[in-house]
Amino acid sequence: MTKGTPTSRSILIVEDEQFLAEAYHTILTAKGYRTDVAHDGVRALEILRQNAPQLILLDMRMPNLDGLGFLHELQKMTLDTKVIVLSNHSNRQEIDDAYKLGAQRYLVKAWTSPSELARVVAEALM
């Protein structure tokens, strides 16, 4: 696997709930980011192989390949892409696992407003 250079200000939204993916897309494009959307981990990996983004917003519970499985695969790809986990499960074990697999932040969707999401994304990409 070669090291990929992420596209600047590009964000891959990995979220199986359509309305949430659209909300994040609207919020982030309003802040000037370019976004792609994948509804499961498998599709997300396909997109990554073609064009590595700078940041991934990753849901944990998805069909085909869930968030932790995706993070395992992402580690093998040795990309410079950062990951922010956006999940509605605030399980400590899951949070620890995500951080161990390279996530920079873990946000609970229900507690995160649009402005807070934009702020966290901006901090991660600094």
Add this chain to the structure above:
Amino acid sequence: MKHSNSPSPYLTPSHLANVFGVFLLGISLTFALLAIVQDIDDNNVRQHLYSESIRLEASFQKRLTIYEEIMRGIAAIRLVDADNTISQDSWDAYVGSTNVLERIRSLTHIGYAQRYNTDQIRQLSQDDPASPLMQLLSNQARTEFAPIVLTNGAQTGDPLAIKGFDLLQDPTLRVAMDSARDSGTPSMTHSTFIPRGVNNPSNEPELVYFMPIFDTPQPPASTAERRQHIDGYVYVSIFPHTIMDRVVANQEIESDTRVNIFDGTRTNGEVELYASSREPSNGPSVSTTIAFGNLSWRLNVATKNPDIYRTGWSYIVITVGAMCTVLAAILIHTTLRYRKRQSALDQHAKLQVIRDELMSLASHQLRTPASGVKQYLGMLLEGFAGDLSPQQRELIEKADTINNRQIEIVDQILLATDVGGAKLRAVMKEEDIARLVAEVVDEQRLAHKTHHTLAYVAPRDQVLAFIDRDYIKVALENIIGNAYKYTPDRGTIDVSVSHSGSSVTVTITDSGVGIEPGDQDRLFEKFSRIPNELSIKAGGSGIGLYVVKELVESLHDGTVTVSSAGGNTGSTFTLTLPLHRSASPKKVVQ
């Protein structure tokens, strides 16, 4: 939380049938074993009785031998007396010197009968016309006679003691006498009743034993010769009961042995010669046949006390069997109840797990649409769709507030589910609890846009406690949040932190509606809500304080208490946490 349909602690009919079946099986086995043991015991008794019958037979044979010796002694007199007869003097000397009747108590008579035919009597009567033998000739049906010529008897009027009494006139005596004559050996009558009138009131069966005396030095060889040379008979009479009396008196058998003697050689059926008791036997008996002279007697031997000869194992079997049966039934009953209870508990636990998982799943699922609502309302409030009019903003903010409350409720339910299912993983570290309380106070002031006065008195120094920061923060947020909810606007909420050597105490006192003393016991129960005006307005899940209690007490070994006089006098919640690492293990993730 109590469940309305708890499993019944009582066994089902099939379980009870199993218990009853075990009980019946135990009883059956006990009785089966008892039957075996009793059979063994009865064999022991029979063995004893068989020994007794052997001893009894030996006693009879001993006496028979004595009778024969006595009769032979008398017969021997004849050999030494002149004229080959037994004189009265010789008789008296023998009987007197031997004291036979005194020594042999079972003998009631001893005598000698002389056999005559009619020619002999006529010859004698010529010599002595007044001889009483002449009376015998009046019986013209017979040609032979055997009058008693010598006797020692006990009773007046007793035929066997009357000189001149013709023994051959009695058919029973005659049979024995003829048998003795023909065989040349002693012969005994069957049991017979010799009438003695008032002198034998019991009228017991009697035996008369005859020894033939021949007029030759040696007994003749053939029956014909014996008939020709029969001279007379020595006889003794015996009562079977007197034999048995002597046997018992001499302790020749056990005193508790019961004996029935039957003469079995009669042609018209058995005749009972002797019975030691008329009471029915309550145990086994043994019947044996003994030869008494020419007779064949049946002895039936029993014992009055069969239990003495039993091993006693039957009592042990009954006792042990009954105990084992009862114990087995109790054990089965207890086991079945335990298994039923365990099964019910397992099922309850499984249902609890399923319920918790369903609640968790449902709650997580509820968070998703709430998250979507939060994003879209947030975008509206943040101007993604352009500026909002004040009215639009107010309405959207209300919607946002309501959505946040929903999220808060779901969070509470999720936390309560994790707490109840012991799924929490505490990350304990030393934290400055005074600073944590200050942080929560500041956040609550910002979150509640009300006119409450929230005051916090913190210690000057750090107060380091060994806690899970996030969970204690949740507990503090719950209690201070409740203080806001249940205190009217412009009321006061005072928070303070104090510590002693081993613990830290956080006290939250409000000037709110208070809690009636009767309601305080259930305040920390799951889904408990105390109805009042403010609780209805505030809403809520009723599990916040349950979560606080579990987080503080189960996770941190602390305590949380409430005091209030009710009636709008406010409430004081007190959290106490140990300052140092607790010795007891915390709940871990399953």
